[in-house]
Amino acid sequence: MLVLLLSRNYQISLTHCLLQTYCLYSYGTVEFTILAVMAYDRYVAICHPLHYHVHMIMDKLYCSGDPLMKLACSDTSVQQTVGLVSLFVSPGSQVIMILFSYVVTLNYE
Incomplete structure (x- = not known):
């Protein structure tokens, strides 16, 4: 779209x-x-x-992911890494946008 x-x-x-x-x-x-x-x-x-x-x-x-990961019969390190990265990236981009808007607003003359 x-x-x-x-x-x-x-x-x-x-x-x-x-x-x-x-x-x-x-x-x-x-x-x-x-x-x-x-x-x-x-x-x-x-x-x-x-x-x-x-x-x-x-x-x-919510459904907790850790107990489900422990039940898996295969290696789950990739899923755990993706989950950890998305945990910081998703809200991180929003926090950056919020901080940017505050900095621009405070520096506006």
Whole structure:
């Protein structure tokens, strides 16, 4: 889809249009769901502080990769290296962009 931005042809196929719409609505749904869960978490923490751990039973929200890696019968060093690199690269680029925007904003005259 990025290739379409660089080309002189500004037409998009129906498949790409539907994919873009799906991604947009999925992102919005996930974003508002996270905001709703955060709002409920804060509500319980503030209004019912002594019952917080009773109301918020969320021990595991994700599948931990380490126990799955230990069950593998083959060498998993490549997967572990890729996971470690992506752990630093993914948020690293976002942190760099945030710091860059702050530096440019603070140095703006």
